[in-house]
Amino acid sequence: MNHSDRPVALVTGGGTGVGRACVLQFADRGYNVVVNYSRSGKDADQTVADAVQLGVDAIAVKCDVSVDTEVCAMIATIQVRFSRLDVVVNNAATTSFVDHGDLDGLTEAMWDRMLGVNLKGPFFVTRAAANLLKQGDGGSVVNVSSVAALTGSGSSIGYCATKGGLNTMTKSLARVMAPNVRVNAVCPGPINSRWILEGNPDWDLNAMVADYPIPKASDPSDIADAVVFFAIGTKMATGQILSVDGGQTLT
Template identity: 65%
Template sequence: MNSSNRPIALVTGAATGVGKACAIQFAKLGYGVIVNYSRSEAEAKQTAKEIESLNIPLMLCQADVSDEKQVLSMLNQIENEHGRLDCLVNNAATTEFIEHANLEAMNEDAWDRILGVNLKGPWFVTRAAAKLLADGEGGSVVNVSSVAGFTGAGSCIAYCASKGGLNTMTKSLARALGPKIRVNAVCPGPIDSRWIREGNPNWDLDEMVANYPIPQPSQPDDIADAVLFFATGTKLTTGQLLAVDGGQMLT
């Protein structure tokens, strides 16, 4: 087992979007970064290239977070290579863009996949990482959730349900893992990213946010700012859900 004084952060779904922004922000703070991805290998390698340009050690780990065996293998790799883990960002997620009223289109396969990645995934990764996170001075878990978990409005019913469950699980894990490990969640509103623009090209982001108090979609770095705050900028905050939504929930 290799030990190091450099803190280590694991970001799931770090190939693109919010996950990539988080990974790069951790690297700029001097953290060694584990870039997890499932299918986006080319994009993950590009993220790795940008981190390497900062002269920061990193590890690329391909693992589907909804598969517990793959998660356990990933955490074993991290322990063997680094011997520590200081921050975990559960960012990996998936969805389908299905009208809520179209109940038949929300089939069992789609339901199981969305809840498998978005809800079971953070559970599997957090449970597997808990021992490493608790070692030393303790660690931090930040779940990337969504305001859909509050409002019930989002890309599909299963997505909203998965994020509502993740919000509740954040609080449960904060109780279970304290005081050594803090657990919080960032809940974005609409993000100007490939997730929406390619997932449903018919959605007009500018129109979506037009009546918000801050009438603009967030950028991935806006969400990463909040993630890094929970991970590194506070010592007494746990079990909290922070909406970064331009005031969406006020409307």
């Protein structure tokens, strides 16, 4: 297959963690990949190099997904380079680690940043990509949410709220983008990744998951498995919210 004939996947926050795992899974399946990043340029470049080793075309694009003009420029770059876009994974996210009882500690600036990246960002990216996604055989959007959206427990109240909004927006977008584009969300539980370990070194992942039915934290590849399933492993699922959490949210 020529590079120009390959389907294309965009992964926001694609240089590290779950995003990187998604990029490499798509590349392994023959997708050309776009690795979006905002700060982790070296990580994004390494992920691109690793994807190219799998025989596909890959580029890194710097873009703050909370800035609509930057998002539109990123999608324009994809259109010029590949002339198509088949999958969008809205994975870029941020948080502030603030105890839920510390209401004064959750500042307006923290709220604005989390709302911008975690909620407005996926909307901006999906909106900008909509026309490209609707071409061809139709596209897929997968939002990487969190079980914090379902439990109200997580790194901060603001983080939980933005992920809850992302789940609701997933359903709204699934309705308006059908039938050409499917929109689903994956809600990871605790992930053994740099994002959480560096964000709050005091958190004990092993203790956190000890009473789960599957008492282990997910690896980034575990979440990527679910993302890839929604993206290309099913044709009928849309508007769905899937927990990948070792059974944390069993009721």
